[in-house]
Amino acid sequence: MNALIMVLPGDGTGPEVTDQAVEVLETVAELYGHRFTIRTDLVGMDAIEAYGAAIADDTLADCAQADAILFGAVGGLTQVGDGPRPEQALFRLRTEFELFANLRPVRPFGALIDASPLKPEYLKGTDLLFVRELSAGLYYGHLETVPGKPSEIRRRGNRMEAIDTLLYTEDQIERVVRTAFELAGTRRRNVTSVDKANVLSSSVLWRRVVERVAREHPEVTWEHMLVDTCAMRLIRNPAEFDVVVTENLFGDILTDEASMLAGSIGMLPSASLGSRRTPGGVFGLYEPVHGSAPDIARQDRANPIGAILSAAMLLRHSLGLHPEAAAVEAAVEAVLADGFRTEDIAYAGGTAIGTAELGSRVREQLAIADQQNQRWRQW
C-alpha cells in the first residue's frame, strides 16, 4: 500500500527514539512491499527558534495531508518564561485533528517480568488498555477554542493567585466513553471508568454519561472507580483491569504510574485517534508515553521500544496493516527474549545496549521472521 507518514521528532530524546521507529517502518515497507512516503518537520524548541511557534501552520497543513503522524516528544529541562512553550505543539495537534481518544496499552513482556519493581506474582495476567480523554479538561484552559475558560496567574490585592478551569461537555465525554466500550467488546469485555465524583462536578456528569453508554453495551461489565483508589489498585492487582477510561489529567498520571508494570516509562506506546477515516483505518498521532527525557538526551541511552511499538500501532490503526503490526511487536519480544536491554530495563539482567543497537536488533528480527515465513510458504 502507499501511505504518507508525517514524522515530528521534537526535542531531547525524541529524535533518537523516532529515528529507530522510522527505520522499523522502512524495514516493514521493504519486507512487505509497501511504499511509505516519510515527510519530516520541526516541532517544539527547534520550531520555536525557526518558525516562532511550537508548530508552524504549514506543518499542520502537511499533517492534514498525511495518513498518520509519528511524534517523538517535546519539552526542555527548564520551562521557558512567557514565550511559546514547546508542549503547545502537542495541544495544537490534538485540537486541530480532534484527537480525543488516547489509547495506551500496558502489557508487560514475559522477558521483562523481573524489570518491574512489582513482584512477578502481582503482574501475572496484566494486560490493560487505558483510553484517556485527550481533547478537553484542565490542559485546555489557554486555548481560544473554549472562550471564557481561564487559565492564568493573576494579581489579587498585593498577592498573586492562579486559576485553571476544568470543563467537559457531555459530547466530549460520550465519544471517548463509547470508544472505550467498543474496544472492550474486542477484548475481555470489562470497563473501569475512573473519576473523582465525590468532589468534582465534571466527574458527576462523567458518571451519568458512562451509565447511559453502558446500557447500550449489556455484553460489557463495568464499574465506576475513584481515581485515588485506582492508583492504589493498579499496583495491588493490575490484572483486574481490562479497559480503563478516564479524563485527560487522570489518564496522564495513571499511565506514567502503569508504565512501571511494564518495567520502564520507555516501554509504553500510544495512539491518539480522532474520527477522520483513512483508506486503512483512522487518522492518528502515534508517540511513546514518555517525554523528551532531556537528562539522557544525545547519549544513546533512551529506550526506543515505546516509539517502535507506537509505529506498530500506526500500522494497525491508521494503515490497517495488522500482520505487519504484529510482526513488529513479535520482533520486539524476540529481542527482549534474547536478553538485549537498554539501561532503564537492564536491571532485569541481559546485555545492556544503546538506543540505536536496540532498534537495529528489532529490524534484524523482522528480517529473520520474514525469511522463516518465506521458507514456510515454499514448503
Ligand SMILES: NC(=O)C1=CN([C@@H]2O[C@H](COP(=O)(O)OP(=O)(O)OC[C@H]3O[C@@H](n4cnc5c(N)ncnc54)[C@H](O)[C@@H]3O)[C@@H](O)[C@H]2O)C=CC1
Ligand atoms: N508527549 C510529550 O511530548 C511529553 C513531553 N513531556 C515534556 O518532557 C520534558 C521532560 O519531562 P519529564 O518529567 O522529565 O518526563 P520524561 O518522561 O521525559 O522523563 C522522566 C524520566 O524517565 C526517563 N525516561 C523517559 N523516557 C525514557 C526512555 N525512552 N528511556 C529511558 N528512560 C526514559 C527520563 O530519563 C527521566 O528520568 C518536559 O519538558 C515535559 O513537559 C513530558 C511528557 C510527555
Ligand SMILES: CC(C)CC(=O)C(=O)O
Ligand atoms: C505535555 C504533556 C501534557 C504531555 C503528556 O504528559 C502526555 O500527553 O502524556
Ligand SMILES: [Mg+2]
Ligand atoms: Mg504524560
